[in-house]
Amino acid sequence: MDAATVAGRQPAFPFPATHVRILIVCAVRLLRDGLAEVLEAECDLAVVGHAGGGGEAMAHLHREPPPDVVLIDAGLPHALGLVRRIRQVDPRVRCVPFGIDDGPQPIALWMQAGAAAPIRRSAGLAELVDVLRSITRADGIQPPEPRPVASAPERVPGPPLLTRRERQILEQIYVGRSNKEIARVLGIEPATVKCHVHNLLAKLNLQRRAQAAVWLREHDASRRETPRRTRSG
Secondary structure, three states: OOHHHOOOOOOOOOOOOOOOOEEEEEEOOOHHHHHHHHHHHHOOOOOEEEOHHHHHHHOOOOOOOOOOEEEEEOOOOOOOHHHHHHHHOOOOOOOEEEEEEEOHHHHHHHHHHHOOEEEEEOHHHHHHHHHHHOEEEOOOOOOOOOOOOOOOOOOOOOOOOOOHHHHHHHHHHHHHOOOHHHHHHHHHHHHHHHHHHHHHHHHHHHOOHHHHHHHHHHHHHHHHHOOOOOOOO
């Protein structure tokens, strides 16, 4: 769990507009969490919500912005009907059911319901990631129609786009944790933390970790009056 969630609020950084926004619908929480961990490790995919059933999934469609892709466990009760409902409510949202039995007939049923890319039971994670990545590319599955954008006054450039994991690590750097401590908190390898730290420093055009903590404090008003924990030794 990231530091922002522990504090009871959303992370300080929005998901970049270039990311494919994914909603995972599955009754098994363990499977939902596992899929989210795999997908969020990809730099251009963002899991924006979890749902245990059709009712929760439909509620996400009324949020702004809605997901680009709904990843649906084909074993969920009434999953086929859920695809139809989603497509009726918002045809721009692409439905990707996974865990479908092999054979041409089941695939045809899902396609008729409006599924963009049914994933067979025999498919691996690499194939799933490829499908989700290609969902908005012209050389793969037909991309979603552009979402209407309300006119707004010209805005100055915002902060650099960081991945969800980079945001988590920046939060941990801010409270003074070392790479080993961050790895333990986030449940990842220290070498992976080191790689992410290198990437986020490069994106922020900084040289040292301490500068990253100062950067976060300056770009997050809620932290300006909060003293940062420093590590002893």
